[in-house]
Amino acid sequence: MWNSSFGRTARLGAAALAVGLLLSASAATAQDKTLVVGAAVFPDNLSTSTSSFAALSLAYQTMDPLVLRDNNGKLLPGLATAWEAVDPQTWRFTLREGVKFHDGEAFDAEDVKFTLDYILDPDTVYGSKSRISAIDGVTIIDSNTVEITTKAPFPTLVRALSDIPIEPQHYHAAVGAEGQAAHPIGTGPFVFGEWTPGDRYELTANPDYWDGAPQVDRLVIRQIPEGSTRLASLLAGETHIIEEVPVDLIPRIESDDNVAVAAVESTVGLILTMDTRQAPFDDPKVRMAMDYAINKPLILEQMLNNTGTLLKGQTLTSNTFGHNPNLEARPYDPEKAKQLLAEAGYPDGFKTALTTRSGKYLSDVDISNAVAGMLSGVGIDLQVDVVEGGVYSKMVKAREMGPIHMVGWFSLGDADFSTVWFTEDSGRAYWKSDEYEELFAKARATVDQTEREGYYHRMMEILHEENPSVYMFGLPSIYAQSAQLSGWGPASDKILRLSKAALN
Amino acid sequence: MLTYITRRLAFVPVSLLLVSFAAFVILRITGDPVQIYLDINSTPEQEALLRGQLHLDEPLPIQFAIFTWNVLHGDFGTSLQFSGPALTLVLQRLGPTLQLVSLGLVLAVVLGVLAGIACAIRRDRVTDFVLSSAALAGQSMPSFWLGILLIQFFALRLGWLPTSGTGSVLHLILPGITLSLFLMPNFVLLTRTSVLETIGEQYVVTARSKGLSGARVLFKHVLPNAINPVLSFLGLQIGRLVGGSIITETIFAWPGIGRLMIGSIFQRDVPVVIAAVFIISFAIIVANLLVDIVQSLVDPRIRLG
Numbered sequence: 001m002w003n004s005s006f007g008r009t010a011r012l013g014a015a016a017l018a019v020g021l022l023l024s025a026s027a028a029t030a031q032d033k034t035l036v037v038g039a040a041v042f043p044d045n046l047s048t049s050t051s052s053f054a055a056l057s058l059a060y061q062t063m064d065p066l067v068l069r070d071n072n073g074k075l076l077p078g079l080a081t082a083w084e085a086v087d088p089q090t091w092r093f094t095l096r097e098g099v100k101f102h103d104g105e106a107f108d109a110e111d112v113k114f115t116l117d118y119i120l121d122p123d124t125v126y127g128s129k130s131r132i133s134a135i136d137g138v139t140i141i142d143s144n145t146v147e148i149t150t151k152a153p154f155p156t157l158v159r160a161l162s163d164i165p166i167e168p169q170h171y172h173a174a175v176g177a178e179g180q181a182a183h184p185i186g187t188g189p190f191v192f193g194e195w196t197p198g199d200r201y202e203l204t205a206n207p208d209y210w211d212g213a214p215q216v217d218r219l220v221i222r223q224i225p226e227g228s229t230r231l232a233s234l235l236a237g238e239t240h241i242i243e244e245v246p247v248d249l250i251p252r253i254e255s256d257d258n259v260a261v262a263a264v265e266s267t268v269g270l271i272l273t274m275d276t277r278q279a280p281f282d283d284p285k286v287r288m289a290m291d292y293a294i295n296k297p298l299i300l301e302q303m304l305n306n307t308g309t310l311l312k313g314q315t316l317t318s319n320t321f322g323h324n325p326n327l328e329a330r331p332y333d334p335e336k337a338k339q340l341l342a343e344a345g346y347p348d349g350f351k352t353a354l355t356t357r358s359g360k361y362l363s364d365v366d367i368s369n370a371v372a373g374m375l376s377g378v379g380i381d382l383q384v385d386v387v388e389g390g391v392y393s394k395m396v397k398a399r400e401m402g403p404i405h406m407v408g409w410f411s412l413g414d415a416d417f418s419t420v421w422f423t424e425d426s427g428r429a430y431w432k433s434d435e436y437e438e439l440f441a442k443a444r445a446t447v448d449q450t451e452r453e454g455y456y457h458r459m460m461e462i463l464h465e466e467n468p469s470v471y472m473f474g475l476p477s478i479y480a481q482s483a484q485l486s487g488w489g490p491a492s493d494k495i496l497r498l499s500k501a502a503l504n
Numbered sequence: 505m506l507t508y509i510t511r512r513l514a515f516v517p518v519s520l521l522l523v524s525f526a527a528f529v530i531l532r533i534t535g536d537p538v539q540i541y542l543d544i545n546s547t548p549e550q551e552a553l554l555r556g557q558l559h560l561d562e563p564l565p566i567q568f569a570i571f572t573w574n575v576l577h578g579d580f581g582t583s584l585q586f587s588g589p590a591l592t593l594v595l596q597r598l599g600p601t602l603q604l605v606s607l608g609l610v611l612a613v614v615l616g617v618l619a620g621i622a623c624a625i626r627r628d629r630v631t632d633f634v635l636s637s638a639a640l641a642g643q644s645m646p647s648f649w650l651g652i653l654l655i656q657f658f659a660l661r662l663g664w665l666p667t668s669g670t671g672s673v674l675h676l677i678l679p680g681i682t683l684s685l686f687l688m689p690n691f692v693l694l695t696r697t698s699v700l701e702t703i704g705e706q707y708v709v710t711a712r713s714k715g716l717s718g719a720r721v722l723f724k725h726v727l728p729n730a731i732n733p734v735l736s737f738l739g740l741q742i743g744r745l746v747g748g749s750i751i752t753e754t755i756f757a758w759p760g761i762g763r764l765m766i767g768s769i770f771q772r773d774v775p776v777v778i779a780a781v782f783i784i785s786f787a788i789i790v791a792n793l794l795v796d797i798v799q800s801l802v803d804p805r806i807r808l809g
Binding site: 178 | 534549553557593660667670754756767
């Protein structure tokens with residue numbers, strides 16, 4: 001017949017598959033304890049200069065900052081054991097003694113001065129540079145003490161330093177910034193092994209780590225960009241921690257005893273900012289009506305599966321210094337919204353648009369569509385415009401985001417970093433208040449923390465009363481972990497802290 | 505034939521120049537790499553510094569002229585996000601993609617053609633019905649969905665294969681199958697039609713009636729004549745294969761050129777995108793040339809030149 005030879009081909013194929021399977025079974029056993037993490041986003045190299053959370057998360061496996069942050073944003077001693085403000089413009093840092101870099105060289109004040117001077121060099125492009133650009137100079141007092149002087153009182157210096165990994169001067173001198181990025185050396189809990197862009201970062205434990213040797217022998221951080229594949233790798237036991245769990249997959253994790261969801265409130269406050277330079281949002285009543293018309297608790301439940309929190313009528317998340325505990329979110333009250341619209345001269349509502357990106361923030365497009373549905377209930381016809389990141393960046397630059405845009409400002413624990421976006425100089429504000437500007441400038445120039453906090457509390461009141469934005473949610477960082485894993489927790493700043501993580 | 509090949513190759517630089525010009529303009533006018541790259545807290549001085557380093561302060565035609573001049577000297581520029589030469593980065597990621605694409609293509613062509621032949625010679629019987637329906641179903645199935653289904657079944661339920669990533673030959677199987685299933689249905693349906701047309705020809709009937717065996721007629725008379733449309737189609741599919749590879753690489757966390765390119769497009773990392781586009785365009789042109797040559801070898805009626 002015509003098809004006489006097909007049977008044989010099929011048998012050959014089956015045999016080849018069987019041989020392949022046998023080969024795989026023998027390769028899977030290893031004695032070492034290897035912790036594997038499934039990351040969503042990878043930086044494109046190991047350079048510290050990008051300063052994105054993904055880059056810092058990898059950098060902090062091999063390097064340490066002077067000041068550490070814990071998973072909730074609390075500051076802890078790192079390479080510096082103590083710090084104090086000698087005067088409003090001078091900070092003294094006492095360095096940890098006996099710390100060694102991975103190549104055996106000792107860490108001292110020279111490395112601190114070198115790192116900061118290198119970042120502040122006008123020719124260096126470094127993401128976090130502006131966080132420390134108020135530094136005037138770094139002076140070595142002795143090998144374990146440095147003094148940092150600032151151009152003006154600079155209360156956020158200590159927190160800013162928690163974003164700066166200290167790099168070894170002797171190694172930089174030998175191999176340069178490219179050499180450090182290609183094969184990083186630091187004082188951190190893990191030692192660089194191999195880096196395969198887009199695939200994996202392999203490290204080994206640093207037995208001499210100053211905070212105690214890690215509980216595992218090896219660490220592998222894999223990039224798995226697709227959310228459902230990331231979850232599959234956890235369920236299959238290939239990974240022990242996965243980042244950025246898609247909200248719709250949470251029920252799947254909760255139904256499995258071998259894995260668990262680990263979520264924490266991040267410091268990202270997701271808000272809908274209105275352009276108050278133009279009608280209709282130049283009228284505070286319209287902005288207030290927007291706030292009453294959106295049922296935020298319902299969106300939180302439906303779109304975020306109740307991970308994350310409701311913002312309390314202000315842009316700051318409750319884990320941030322400066323958060324005003326006396327404020328509450330406005331309740332869902334469509335009747336009041338309609339009444340306010342009528343008072344403002346829009347009894348039949350109006351047509352407007354919301355600019356958002358897709359996938360930048362958790363469930364961003366879903367949240368936008370839910371908002372559009374709710375606003376239609378009070379007569380506001382909202383069109384959702386989803387734009388790609390590059391286009392969004394052009395709109396930012398032109399300061400034309402459309403009537404409403406969705407944005408998430410992160411604070412990393414201090415109000416300064418996210419309140420700045422409502423000031424004129426930031427280039428990102430669509431509303432102006434002289435009192436707010438004045439308070440912001442005062443808070444930035446005050447070292448006394450109680451006094452600073454007072455300024456921020458008043459600023460939050462202004463943001464609440466004037467309502468330039470509808471304050472939606474404190475977004476969560478959602479991870480999932482294997483039941484085998486202990487000694488690790490989800491981080492509000494999305495940085496992996498693995499030095500105490502253990503596999504049972 | 506040599507003249508033909510030379511002439512075809514002479515057009516390569518023109519195609520590449522046009523392709524890179526299009527990519528360059530689209531990337532530049534739709535987004536600002538400085539805004540995307542720098543931290544949101546960046547100062548105007550920092551932006552100006554980076555802008556100067558990337559020649560972004562020049563008008564667009566001059567930027568492209570500088571870029572082309574550098575490319576002519578073998579320098580695609582330094583990647584914005586990676587601190588290395590763009591071409592090196594792309595070449596590093598080429599290996600995994602070639603592995604994936606060759607496996608996908610071989611599986612799709614070999615199995616697709618075999619299934620197509622089986623359909624044709626068992627026309628309107630159960631085999632034909634099952635395989636043709638499967639091909640139609642496969643054609644309408646999005647490959648990201650198929651990939652996720654394969655992971656669920658083979659990696660999670662059966663535990664036979666790893667879910668994703670690299671490390672062994674086994675890691676290649678699921679992405680390879682996903683990519684091949686993305687292309688295979690077309691090969692099945694096209695081969696089926698083509699073989700059916702040829703089987704009806706007078707010379708096939710003659711060969712059968714003079715007593716030649718079924719297999720001999722198939723391989724000697726039918727296939728050489730039926731395979732040419734399939735080969736032309738293969739040339740056209742190389743471009744689609746690149747698109748399929750981007751999706752497959754993303755689902756299976758495969759560190760190939762497709763994912764590198766997508767990431768670089770989002771970052772408006774022009775040097776890397778163009779280096780990748782260059783390599784891919786070049787591969788497509790060469791693949792099509794090879795298809796032409798193979799066709800002329802299989803069918804002496806086709807003369808190149």
